[in-house]
Amino acid sequence: MLQAMPSLYIGLMSGTSLDGVDGVLVDFSQEKMVVIGHESAPLAPDLRAELLALNTPGPNELHRAALAGNALARAYASVVQRLLKHSGVPAGAVRAIGAHGQTVRHRPQEFDGTGYTLQLNNPSLLAECTGIPVVADFRSRDVAAGGQGAPLVPAFHRGVFGRTGETVLVLNIGGISNLSVLGADGSVAGFDCGPGNALMDHWCQLHTGQAFDKNGDWAAQGQVLPDLLATLLQEPFLRQPPPKSTGRDLFNPTWLSDALAAHSGIRPVDVQATLTELTASACAMSAISHGKNSKTLAVCGGGALNTQLMRRLQALTPGISVAPTDTLGLPALQVEAAAFAWLARQTVQGQTGNLQSVTGARGARVLGAVYPA
Structure with a gap:
């Protein structure tokens, strides 16, 4: 054998x-x-x-x-x-x-x-x-x-993406988003930021029949609704200090329906734009708050393929270079x-x-x- x-x-x-x-x-x-x-x-x-x-x-x-x-x-x-x-x-x-x-x-x-x-x-x-x-x-x-019990990937991220003398941020955007902070001094922190693709995928499936919003093209056609975004951003988890983790137990269709109940007469495409902004905002807030002045935000997971999401993430993190982990040697989907x-x-x-x-x-x-x- x-x-x-x-x-x-x-x-x-x-x-x-x-x-x-x-x-x-x-x-x-x-x-x-x-x-x-x-x-x-x-x-x-x-x-x-x-x-x-x-x-x-x-x-x-x-x-x-x-x-x-x-x-x-x-x-x-x-x-x-x-x-x-x-x-x-x-x-x-x-x-x-x-x-x-x-x-x-x-x-x-x-x-x-x-x-x-x-x-x-x-x-x-x-x-x-x-x-x-x-x-x-x-x-x-x-x-x-x-x-x-989560996230478990930061220890791996340290070995693959860590850089001596430089703080590197690694953001995984799957159904839920999580951030690893690989400190220039060798320290490692990490936590779940909030929703990733889960809410966007749900809304896209519900209103277009497609499993996900390819490239974020549908979201790009809509307008972010400030009042709805403010409602969504009131979720206490987003302000909770780490260690913290979450999942569909929290960010699910019921959570979204409850938030939408106070907002009537809105277009589905605008909700999609707002959900994309929610994910980008939650990730950006985490990167800025915990990023130790990092200049690098490497993104992996399916969210790295969402052009509109990546565009908004870059806009919300001025001074930080946002790019897929491919640029650091490991493709985002691997x-x-x-x-x-x-x-x-x-x-x-x-x-x-x-x-x-x-x-x-x-x-x-x-x-x-x-x-x-």
Whole structure:
């Protein structure tokens, strides 16, 4: 049997945008991490709809969640098979897969003081389908240690994007947006800023039938509504100091409907423009407040492809250069998946994956659970 290479890992990510699965095959044998392959695949419409529905309470949730986890594991396995085929790497050469799963509830520190975070997945099935060990359930240990369980990517960002003597900001805009502050002195901070693509995607789907606003073209046709924007920006989470994390538990269609209730007679296109401005404003406020005078804001995730959002983000952060992480050597759509390949490697090697300065946990912890092949 082929001996697994200790340097080869696969990272899989299906984020809160629910736009699909990204997978990367990463080689950690060199001083600098190398992405050997990248594959992505959209989620089947019925699976996407079910995962979205499971973000809110509904009937027969346990049964539906279990089957959705099975379906997601098979979608993950399909991406893994494509990665292996196109890279020419056999399954037996890969040390492990880091599979984040699909977050459907994220309520750290709530209810009983510990709270919980829930990512749907079936890592046992994924290991069976691929023949590769799987590392999953990364967030729960940090929550158990009193942390937010998110974001977990800043430690990875430090290794990939950190610059000696320069503060670098890395902004991930998925369904939710999160910021990493990589200090010139080696310090790292990070937290969720607020909504990313989730509200924009929802409104676009509702009024145009399209899953997302490509390039932000629809938003660019509208006008920002100052009164509505002011209402949206009153959300207490946006002013809450870190450590903090959030998800669709807060920024969801009900939250938006409640905000819209006091604003009648407005055009859907203007709401889209305002939601784009909300995301840009929340991210810009975070970058300015916590950016330690950084001149660089590198953006990853699907939001990096939204031209109108990037334009507004640049306008709201004068003196800071806003560009996709591609300019720092790692394409915007590969960053999160690569982060979970790195986190899987940390777990396999018995090394910590969280940062107390980011999540607020009682200390550094080895994250995740390993499911052997």
